[in-house]
Amino acid sequence: MNPSLSKFMLARTPKHILHPKPTMNTAIPLNTGATIPALGLGTWQSAPGEVKAAVTHAIEAGYRHIDCAYCYQNEDEVGEALQDVIKRGIVKREELFITSKLWCTFHTRTEEGLQKSLDLLKTDYVDLYLMHWPVPMNPNGNHPLFPKLEDGSRDIDHSITHIDTWKNLENLIKSHPEKVKAIGVANYSVKYLEKLLPQASIVPAANQIENHPLLPQQEVYDYCKQKGIHITAYSPLGSTGSPLFKDETVLEVAKKHSVSAGCVLLSYHLARNSSVLAKSVTPSRIDENRKLIALDDSDLEKLASIPKKDGIKRFVYPPFGVNCGFPDKTDGIDLSG
Numbered sequence: 001m002n003p004s005l006s007k008f009m010l011a012r013t014p015k016h017i018l019h020p021k022p023t024m025n026t027a028i029p030l031n032t033g034a035t036i037p038a039l040g041l042g043t044w045q046s047a048p049g050e051v052k053a054a055v056t057h058a059i060e061a062g063y064r065h066i067d068c069a070y071c072y073q074n075e076d077e078v079g080e081a082l083q084d085v086i087k088r089g090i091v092k093r094e095e096l097f098i099t100s101k102l103w104c105t106f107h108t109r110t111e112e113g114l115q116k117s118l119d120l121l122k123t124d125y126v127d128l129y130l131m132h133w134p135v136p137m138n139p140n141g142n143h144p145l146f147p148k149l150e151d152g153s154r155d156i157d158h159s160i161t162h163i164d165t166w167k168n169l170e171n172l173i174k175s176h177p178e179k180v181k182a183i184g185v186a187n188y189s190v191k192y193l194e195k196l197l198p199q200a201s202i203v204p205a206a207n208q209i210e211n212h213p214l215l216p217q218q219e220v221y222d223y224c225k226q227k228g229i230h231i232t233a234y235s236p237l238g239s240t241g242s243p244l245f246k247d248e249t250v251l252e253v254a255k256k257h258s259v260s261a262g263c264v265l266l267s268y269h270l271a272r273n274s275s276v277l278a279k280s281v282t283p284s285r286i287d288e289n290r291k292l293i294a295l296d297d298s299d300l301e302k303l304a305s306i307p308k309k310d311g312i313k314r315f316v317y318p319p320f321g322v323n324c325g326f327p328d329k330t331d332g333i334d335l336s337g
Helices: 001-011 052-061 075-087 110-121 160-176 190-199 218-227 249-255 261-273 283-288 297-304 306-310
Strands: 027-029 036-037 040-041 065-068 097-102 127-132 183-186 204-210 230-234 277-278
Touching: 027 052, 040 052, 052 065, 052 283, 075 110, 097 110, 110 160, 127 160, 127 204, 160 183, 160 190, 183 190, 190 218, 218 230, 249 261, 249 297, 261 277, 261 297, 261 306, 297 306
Parallel strands: 040 065, 040 277, 065 097, 097 127, 127 183, 183 204, 204 230, 230 277
Antiparallel strands: 027 036
16 A cells, blocks of 8 residues: 555544544454453452452453462462352353463472362363463472472472473373363463473463563563463563652553543553553552553553663562562573563
8 A cells, every 4th residue: 555645644644543432352362272361350469258259240331351370379269259140140160261370389280280270260271371470480489389499499499490380281281181181381471482382382371571662671571472372471560669659650641531540550461451450459440441442552661761860770580479489580590581
């Protein structure tokens, strides 16, 4: 097409067509041919006694994407909620997208790890099963989740690499396709992906990473886009104490659209064609997080300027979450990517 004609047509194309308003369940394609709902309910750090009610309310409010992990130690309550809403006819299992994750002490026991999550979640299958971190830990250590050596450092399992673990996941999906529909990774940098992909027979369907305007991880985002790997963003509002809610650029975009800063920070990921996880156990907040908008190119340009003045210059993987205390480097394994 003639370039001048293209510009002419684009200039006169309505904004609602160029930037359609996303919804919480906008279906984003995966490289498997399946789709993942744009907005998911995150269950990390959701306290015992709160998770079941939160998941139940979320599904009743229209959420269809629930993100879980064995390490969160609350999949039993999530399972109770899933069983409840399905029994009451609120939703069918096939209408839900459930993600779980293989924990580090199960890298040599992928089938066992999957089955534990399936039993806790009270479901026959998960839609996506992720390698939670590319760091195998001793399955026979002094703690079932966070084994330590005598010097206090993490007890790393040097008999296996994350590449071996991925091959175990590939075998899992080949031998038990009825139990897991897709496999992926989490907390993978470009460095780790570059080591993994040449030896993978299945390209990860997704890479779940911490992602927000202060931590755009553009290199990871671009690499995954090039390789057809979907990005799911966690901690989209920033980690604890994040200044994003008061950031002048975020507030400027929010004012332009007459929405909250939180709405902008969640919608940011949909504009990048990523899915996003919003974590809350408060019904009103769960409801509020459903309100998403279409950000235009100028909005994204403004948000992209944030890390240039305030961002994290070099991404270092968080230590398995704020409460886990996993060091940046452990016994020669560099987690910084």
